[in-house]
Amino acid sequence: MRHTIRTFLTLGALAVASALAVPGQASAADGVDAIKQRGTLIVGVKADYKPFGFRDPSGTIIGLEPDLAADLAKRLGVKLELVPVVSANRIEFLQQGKVDLLIATLSDKPERRRVVQAIDPQYYSDFVNVLLPKTAGITDWAQLKGKPLCATSGAWYNKDVARTYGAEIVAFDGSEKPLFALKQGNCLGYVYDQSMLQGKLLDDDWKAGYALPLKGILDAPWMMAVALGNTTLQTMVEDATKDWMKTGFVVAGERKWGIEPTAYSKAMHEKYKNATN
Amino acid sequence: MIEAVQAWFQRLYETTGFNFTIFYDPYDWDRYVAGLRMTLLLGISTILISLVIGAVGALLQSGPSRLLRGLVNGFVVVFRNTPPLVQIFFFYFGLGTLLPDVRSADGLRTPILDNVQWAILSLSLFAGAFNVEIFRSGIEAVPRTTVEAAEALGYTRFKAYRHVVLPLALRVCLPALNNNLINLLKTTTLAYAIAVPETLYAVKQIWSESQNVLEMMLVLLATYAVLVGVLVWIMHRWERALRIPGYGR
Numbered sequence: 001m002r003h004t005i006r007t008f009l010t011l012g013a014l015a016v017a018s019a020l021a022v023p024g025q026a027s028a029a030d031g032v033d034a035i036k037q038r039g040t041l042i043v044g045v046k047a048d049y050k051p052f053g054f055r056d057p058s059g060t061i062i063g064l065e066p067d068l069a070a071d072l073a074k075r076l077g078v079k080l081e082l083v084p085v086v087s088a089n090r091i092e093f094l095q096q097g098k099v100d101l102l103i104a105t106l107s108d109k110p111e112r113r114r115v116v117q118a119i120d121p122q123y124y125s126d127f128v129n130v131l132l133p134k135t136a137g138i139t140d141w142a143q144l145k146g147k148p149l150c151a152t153s154g155a156w157y158n159k160d161v162a163r164t165y166g167a168e169i170v171a172f173d174g175s176e177k178p179l180f181a182l183k184q185g186n187c188l189g190y191v192y193d194q195s196m197l198q199g200k201l202l203d204d205d206w207k208a209g210y211a212l213p214l215k216g217i218l219d220a221p222w223m224m225a226v227a228l229g230n231t232t233l234q235t236m237v238e239d240a241t242k243d244w245m246k247t248g249f250v251v252a253g254e255r256k257w258g259i260e261p262t263a264y265s266k267a268m269h270e271k272y273k274n275a276t277n
Numbered sequence: 278m279i280e281a282v283q284a285w286f287q288r289l290y291e292t293t294g295f296n297f298t299i300f301y302d303p304y305d306w307d308r309y310v311a312g313l314r315m316t317l318l319l320g321i322s323t324i325l326i327s328l329v330i331g332a333v334g335a336l337l338q339s340g341p342s343r344l345l346r347g348l349v350n351g352f353v354v355v356f357r358n359t360p361p362l363v364q365i366f367f368f369y370f371g372l373g374t375l376l377p378d379v380r381s382a383d384g385l386r387t388p389i390l391d392n393v394q395w396a397i398l399s400l401s402l403f404a405g406a407f408n409v410e411i412f413r414s415g416i417e418a419v420p421r422t423t424v425e426a427a428e429a430l431g432y433t434r435f436k437a438y439r440h441v442v443l444p445l446a447l448r449v450c451l452p453a454l455n456n457n458l459i460n461l462l463k464t465t466t467l468a469y470a471i472a473v474p475e476t477l478y479a480v481k482q483i484w485s486e487s488q489n490v491l492e493m494m495l496v497l498l499a500t501y502a503v504l505v506g507v508l509v510w511i512m513h514r515w516e517r518a519l520r521i522p523g524y525g526r
């Protein structure tokens with residue numbers, strides 16, 4: 001009898017405690033009003049991907065994407081909090097409400113659009129390009145015919161590049177070994193994601209002798225994302241994106257961080273420059 | 278004929294989902310065959326070079342010079358005690374940077390040895406170290422009295438080794454040598470790590486594009502089973518051809 005009463009009291013206490021605990025759960029996934037009330041916009045960014053999101057010597061996260069996040073926080077009139085994410089956990093952080101918004105080099109893929117709310121138009125696009133020595137004198141993709149190009153094994157564009165331009169793909173595991181091989185002269189260039197190659201060119205040992213003389217191909221847009229159902233934040237970020245395209249904010253950001261503005265950023269700026277909406 | 282085979286495998290993919298792209302896609306087939314050719318090149322060249330290294334090393338190992346004996350033993354210790362993949366990386370990425378800077382006509386750095394040549398060098402030295410010990414086992418099996426008899430007949434040390442000791446030693450150590458050469462043929466797959474376009478490298482590229490890992494793995498296993506089977510058959514024929522009546526079996 002005493003045991004049964006104790007069990008019921010415990011269960012009742014647990015039920016009350018859990019009922020009280022729930023409201024505080026999805027604090028980060030709420031709309032614009034909740035963010036304004038909280039006073040902080042929490043954005044997930046990369047911290048290891050120069051120059052889109054990386055750490056400065058003091059440890060603060062800086063880069064093109066933190067700048068975009070800062071602009072959004074300014075528009076909302078709130079403080080900015082940057083949460084470092086990696087590819088393996090960024091979508092989960094958004095789904096769990098740890099961040100309001102993701103600006104983390106997220107490639108636009110249909111499977112991802114099913115689980116998060118993508119922001120259109122896409123704010124950026126990555127391309128495929130080749131890191132070449134300046135002395136190579138290559139100005140066109142057609143000149144790569146028959147030449148050896150280092151690549152990372154398993155990249156989705158290796159076969160396309162080999163078949164379309166006739167280059168000979170020399171594939172290694174990972175992205176460190178191809179760079180070693182390039183330095184030793186075992187291949188003419190390194191075909192990889194343009195954004196990563198641009199980051200490499202900001203390093204001193206690559207800046208002097210190497211460049212990206214070719215135009216990027218095979219564009220793969222990046223998307224910002226909010227949690228599914230967060231329509232107020234989605235609308236606000238969409239409007240902000242169109243404004244960025246109008247004012248050329250992203251193009252200016254690219255120049256600020258030392259990378260050549262991509263064809264996508266320039267094209268979007270052109271398209272929205274004279275738009276009236 | 279070829280179209281019939283291609284059509285059959287295409288139908289197999291559509292009906293059962295077993296995707297053997299190499300049989301109906303000519304591009305993949307070409308890559309796979311190029312990989313096979315490279316594996317054969319690697320296999321044959323490393324087998325021949327390592328046999329020479331083994332024979333010469335075993336000769337020096339039983340010689341009078343302390344320096345040469347020490348060098349051969351040092352070589353055997355270094356190449357047996359370290360993993361072959363580490364040796365390949367060391368040769369290609371490590372030694373490759375230390376070698377002198379050679380520039381081509383347009384000022385680009387060109388390596389002195391390309392990755393295929395480094396792979397052959399590294400694998401030959403690796404297998405050569407094992408072969409030295411295998412040949413030593415054969416040489417020590419030749420009775421001391423036979424060597425003394427050769428000396429008494431007036432053979433120099435080298436001529437005795439060539440005409441008397443080595444033929445007998447070879448017949449004794451052939452099974453162990455066979456083992457090592459089979460291992461060597463399979464170890465050539467490690468060259469994929471320095472982007473040598475051999476069978477494993479070609480198959481890996483095919484399966485990462487077409488997502489047919491299981492089918493390609495089966496093809497790869499079957500390929501090596503056949504290649505090793507052919508090597509074993511050749512070695513057995515050689516064993517039979519070398520048989521001396523009354524010596525051994």
